[in-house]
Amino acid sequence: SNQSKADGIRVQADYPGTVKLADGLHIALTSDGNDYDTTGIILAGVDKSSDSKGSHDESVNANDEFIANGNKISDTRVEVGNGTSITVDAGLRELEENENRNRIFAVGLENHFGHMKAGNDVTLSVNSGKFSQSQNTTYGFYQVFYGDTTIGDRLNSTVKSEVDAKTNRLVISAVTSAHDHPNDKQIKALTHDRLTLGDDAHLTSIVTATAETDKKQSIVQYGAYLSQTDYNIGRNMQIDTTQTGVKGAPNKDIGGEVYAIGIYTDHDAKGTIGAGLQDTVTVRDRAMGYVKGIYCGDTDVTLGDSSRITTQVENSNVLSDYGLHVRGTSKLTMGNNSQVSVRQQGGTTNTIRGAYVYPAATFTAGDNFRLDVAYGATNLNGTAYGILNEGTVNLGKNAHITVNAPDERAADTMAVYSYTGKSASANQVGKVTLDDGAVLTVNSKAENEDKIINNVVKTDKAGQVIFNGGMTLTGSQNAIYSTDAGSSVTALGNGRKVILGDLESAKGGAIKLNLNTGDSLFRGKSTIDGGDTELTLANSSRWDMTDTSQLTKLDHNNGGTVNMAYNPKLQRLDVGTYAGKDGIFRMKSGLNELETADNLHADKAYIDKAAEGSTGLIQVYDQSFLTGHEVTGTKYQLLVTDKSGNAKFSGLTLDEGGLWDVTPTIQNGSYVRNTMGVKD
Numbered sequence: 001s002n003q004s005k006a007d008g009i010r011v012q013a014d015y016p017g018t019v020k021l022a023d024g025l026h027i028a029l030t031s032d033g034n035d036y037d038t039t040g041i042i043l044a045g046v047d048k049s050s051d052s053k054g055s056h057d058e059s060v061n062a063n064d065e066f067i068a069n070g071n072k073i074s075d076t077r078v079e080v081g082n083g084t085s086i087t088v089d090a091g092l093r094e095l096e097e098n099e100n101r102n103r104i105f106a107v108g109l110e111n112h113f114g115h116m117k118a119g120n121d122v123t124l125s126v127n128s129g130k131f132s133q134s135q136n137t138t139y140g141f142y143q144v145f146y147g148d149t150t151i152g153d154r155l156n157s158t159v160k161s162e163v164d165a166k167t168n169r170l171v172i173s174a175v176t177s178a179h180d181h182p183n184d185k186q187i188k189a190l191t192h193d194r195l196t197l198g199d200d201a202h203l204t205s206i207v208t209a210t211a212e213t214d215k216k217q218s219i220v221q222y223g224a225y226l227s228q229t230d231y232n233i234g235r236n237m238q239i240d241t242t243q244t245g246v247k248g249a250p251n252k253d254i255g256g257e258v259y260a261i262g263i264y265t266d267h268d269a270k271g272t273i274g275a276g277l278q279d280t281v282t283v284r285d286r287a288m289g290y291v292k293g294i295y296c297g298d299t300d301v302t303l304g305d306s307s308r309i310t311t312q313v314e315n316s317n318v319l320s321d322y323g324l325h326v327r328g329t330s331k332l333t334m335g336n337n338s339q340v341s342v343r344q345q346g347g348t349t350n351t352i353r354g355a356y357v358y359p360a361a362t363f364t365a366g367d368n369f370r371l372d373v374a375y376g377a378t379n380l381n382g383t384a385y386g387i388l389n390e391g392t393v394n395l396g397k398n399a400h401i402t403v404n405a406p407d408e409r410a411a412d413t414m415a416v417y418s419y420t421g422k423s424a425s426a427n428q429v430g431k432v433t434l435d436d437g438a439v440l441t442v443n444s445k446a447e448n449e450d451k452i453i454n455n456v457v458k459t460d461k462a463g464q465v466i467f468n469g470g471m472t473l474t475g476s477q478n479a480i481y482s483t484d485a486g487s488s489v490t491a492l493g494n495g496r497k498v499i500l501g502d503l504e505s506a507k508g509g510a511i512k513l514n515l516n517t518g519d520s521l522f523r524g525k526s527t528i529d530g531g532d533t534e535l536t537l538a539n540s541s542r543w544d545m546t547d548t549s550q551l552t553k554l555d556h557n558n559g560g561t562v563n564m565a566y567n568p569k570l571q572r573l574d575v576g577t578y579a580g581k582d583g584i585f586r587m588k589s590g591l592n593e594l595e596t597a598d599n600l601h602a603d604k605a606y607i608d609k610a611a612e613g614s615t616g617l618i619q620v621y622d623q624s625f626l627t628g629h630e631v632t633g634t635k636y637q638l639l640v641t642d643k644s645g646n647a648k649f650s651g652l653t654l655d656e657g658g659l660w661d662v663t664p665t666i667q668n669g670s671y672v673r674n675t676m677g678v679k680d
Contacts, residue, residue: 006031006038008086013045013113015076023081023119030089035134037105040086040124045074045113046145059180059187062113062145066190073146074114082119082152090138091129100166103134108157110139111147120152120198124174126159132166140174140203143193143229144181153198153234164211169218174203174239178227179267192230192268199234199274207260209245209286215256219243219288223262223279226299231271235304239263239279243286245316251287251347254317258288262309265330266297275304275335284314292322293340296330296361305335305366315346323371324355326363326391336366336396345376351383354401357391359424367396367435375405375413375444383412386440389463390421390430397469398437407476409446415456415475416440418463419487429462429486436469436495445476455481456501459509462486470495470517478502479524482509482531496520502546505531515541515560523566525549537562537583550574556583556616564588564603565621572604578647579611586619586654587639602637610647616640619654 008027011019027040046061066073090106108124109116124140140157143149157174175197179189205223213219223239243260245251262279283291293309294301309323323340326332342354354371357363375384386401387393401415418430446454456475457465459482471491473479479501480489485508491497492514499522505511506529513535515522520541526533526549534553537543537560544566554575556562561584564571570588587603602620618639640649 004036006033006036007042008040009042010039011043011076011078011114013074013076018077018079020079021081021084024083025081026085028087032091032093033101035102038088038090039107039110040088041078041080042107042110043076043078043112043114043116045076045111045147058112058145063187063190065113066146071190073148077115077117078111080109080116080118080122083121084118085123086125088126090127091131092127093129095130100133101129101131103136104128104131105137107139107142109141111143111149113145113147116147116149118149118151118155121154122151122156124155124157128161130162130164130167132168135169135171136161136167138170138172139176141176143177143195144179146179146191146193147177148194149177150196151198153200155197155201157202158204158206160206160208163207163209163213163217163219165213167213167217167219170207171220172205172207173222173225174205176222176225177229177231178225189228189267192228195226195229195231197231197233197237199236201233201237203237203239205241207243209243212246212249212251212253212287213258214253214287215258215289218257219259220257221260222264223281224264226263226265226269226271227267229269229271231269233271233273235274236276237273237278241281243283243288245285245287247285247315249285251285251317254287255289255319259290259292260288261290261292261295263294265295265299265301268298270300272302273304273307275306277303277307279308280310280312282312283316283318286316287318288316289319290322291318291320292325293342294323294332295325296327296332298328298330300331302333303335303338305337307334307338309340311342313344313347313349317348319350321349321352322356323353324363325353326355326357326361328358328361330358330361332363334365334369337368338365339370341372343372343374343376345374347377348379349377349382352385353388354386355388355393356385357387357389357393359390359421359428359430361391362394363391364394365396365399367398369395369399371401373403375403375409380406380409381411384414385412385417386415387417387432389416389418389432390424391428393418393432395432395434395438397435398439399434400439402441403443405444405446407445409444410448411446411453413442413444413446413454414458415442416465417455417458417460418465419460420462429464431464431466433466433468434471436493438467438471440471440473442475447477452478452481452504454478457481457489459487459489460484465489467491467493469493470497472498473501475501478504480504480511481506482511483507484509488512497522499524502527503533504529505533507531510534515543517541526551528552536560545571545573548572551576553577554580556580558582559584561586562605570601570603572606575605575607577609577611578607578642579614581615582617584617584619584652585640586621589620589622589637602639604638605640607640607642607644607647609644610642612646614647616647616649617652618649619652621654
């Protein structure tokens, strides 16, 4: 029919008391029509006749009644019993050729401005067909206008709908709590909705496209939508948000208001979701704008321990894939042992972001946080970030961030990128802090002409990354790249540090590292292009130098080793400021060859200024015997040049298995030339 309402049970605004429904109640609504609303159980707590402005707008009415009622909502209450099941099927009949439906508003359980309490094991199933001309709105549970709802354990809310090329607009969500209708112009709220869900809730949101859609259409899908709501959700909530299209379709028209989001929060919503959350968003064979695990817009969200956020895209063309999208002034907190995974296989994307944090926003995760990003899209110009940060990120101990991307790519590939965005206020700085035991990995050889797009850690535009303890960085190119004034990457605390990849500081960027344990290792080169790189090597830590390098400052103590012998090619190390006691330089030489200024046969270290009293040790690794040359007599080679003359170096035996052990005798160069008479 074309009647405007088709409800199972409707409790009007003027009902004077409590409606208590029995346990085990089953309500089934099957309807078809052109333009109508249908709800299994609705508490319509707002009386439109009280509208002071004559607009008959529920938002205005709700505000007026709230004030008139002494800043309270309606006293009307509905109690839904344990084991209640509500099934709403709207417009599922197959349409005739050239037949269209206009509008549907289909809901399982609905609360406006009143008090609602539902027991354990409530099941909501809402399934809507194709409505093309106006809007299809499909909700499992729906609450607006200061509603106050408590639902017990094991809520199961499933919503399904279909779209095609004729669809104008679809809004679908398994649970929605907001002040206004989400598609209305938002009117200022006087207070918040209140929502409590028990343990083991399961929310399912499914959209099936039976034909290709385009970006002019609006297809807005959520697992849960929370706006202007104070909420408390129990443990082990599972949210499955799935959108599928036509397998093999070109799906070229991407963008627009077409997206799938697992948890959407905005407009000052605040609350907690208990331990064990599993939020999974899956998109297959679609063209769309965004896919997000969780979106936070000016909200405060706390997720318990062992939360799992998963975004997976297959054979789809999308603008962006997100695990966490933290905007505005939002605060998102995840407990210990939490995980975020973002993966795309096939199709195209402009960018994949495990977590994107805006300038005034904060993201915090407890110990053992794990973030995995996998770029398997077919286009090679999409960016891939573990954490893209303009705000504040705090990660606990043993964080693991991994980015996997094809070697052939030519776009940014980074585990952590922190910078200060253009919209940041004067006192806002992009800052990421990681506690002891962080492990960051980039598995990709992606590069472009600049060859600085592939970084495990990058800071830019005064961004900061701080490692409070030990860490492991593994990358195919730069382990750390810091550029622009005020940018910095620091790791100055105690703990094992393993850095496999290069260091580069440029244009005022800074890198400051303290390797102070015997199992700490830096394997790579250090390049300075107008930046500042300061390195401490102490307590038998080691730098395997892979190519000619520069350091602004080297603190070199107690057996910390600069291993220039790691690379068989001759290398040069330039150090601005040197200080230390008994640090080791391990240097290569070819003692069988006569060395001249134009014909070098040994590694070189050049120091601009050494602190008074600095001492160092030099080991010489010589391969003359292994290359068939026997060296006899005394050979002279220039190894270290200290312009200040403040440092003193001594020889140290290098035992490489007894083939050819060398203990160098270190003399001042001027003494060798002027007193000993050695020209070369």
